[in-house]
Amino acid sequence: xxxxxxxxxxxxxxxxxxxxxxxxxxxxxxxxxxxxxxxxxxxxxxxxxxxxxxxxxxxxxxxxxxxxxxxxxxxxxxxxxxxxxxxxxxxxxxxxxxxxxxxxxxxxxxxx
Amino acid sequence: xxxxxxxxxxxxxxxxxxxxxxxxxxxxxxxxxxxxxxxxxxxxxxxxxxxxxxxxxxxxxxxxxxxxxxxxxxxxxxxxxxxxxxxxxxxxxxxxxxxxxxxxxxxxxxxxxx
Numbered sequence: 001x002x003x004x005x006x007x008x009x010x011x012x013x014x015x016x017x018x019x020x021x022x023x024x025x026x027x028x029x030x031x032x033x034x035x036x037x038x039x040x041x042x043x044x045x046x047x048x049x050x051x052x053x054x055x056x057x058x059x060x061x062x063x064x065x066x067x068x069x070x071x072x073x074x075x076x077x078x079x080x081x082x083x084x085x086x087x088x089x090x091x092x093x094x095x096x097x098x099x100x101x102x103x104x105x106x107x108x109x110x111x112x
Numbered sequence: 113x114x115x116x117x118x119x120x121x122x123x124x125x126x127x128x129x130x131x132x133x134x135x136x137x138x139x140x141x142x143x144x145x146x147x148x149x150x151x152x153x154x155x156x157x158x159x160x161x162x163x164x165x166x167x168x169x170x171x172x173x174x175x176x177x178x179x180x181x182x183x184x185x186x187x188x189x190x191x192x193x194x195x196x197x198x199x200x201x202x203x204x205x206x207x208x209x210x211x212x213x214x215x216x217x218x219x220x221x222x223x224x225x226x
Contacts, residue, residue: 004154032212043116043202043217044155051212089154093211098143098162099170100211102154 003027004092006103013110019077021106023090026071030092034100035064035075038087047088048075051095080110114138118203118218125193125225133188133221135203143206144186145215146170146178148199155202161186162210193225 005024013019031052036044050057050064057064063076077084090103119134142163147155157170161180175197177189190197200222204215
């Protein structure tokens, strides 16, 4: 039972265009969401997060949108750069607990 | 800045052997986690710890054991290695705030059981 789903295994985008990575969750107890980025042979690194009291959080080229009614969040990268090519993991947790549930990841290719 | 350090980076085991994956962090974080990542899958939580002397099971704890005698170290033990435990293992830590705090990951241990 996947509580956090990233239905697109991969995404290819031209340099300079927008990348949109999607994530759906099923557990209504989740109230905190994070995105991690992972390069080959390295551990994931934290990118951006959002609390359920917000519907948008922005950090430079990265913006995360949260639609609680649809149990959906998305990560927008504008403009995309070749260095953004990596696997992106969506993760969800409830603030009362200690566990974070990760999606399967989306591999982003940014073409120069 | 060392952050989270995992050793070894690679290991091949025979079925039935045992080994310990080491994890140490220098950020004085209370929370530590062990995950496994299988191909095409997300990170699955094996065990976690909220402080020295306190550990608890995650989603996939069977076949593994952990201990947390110090704040810095959180070793993962495989007692009887099985092919199903072939995976990449990541250790992570986070500061006070539990699951709302970003986790800092090590670079992983790639383990093959043959």
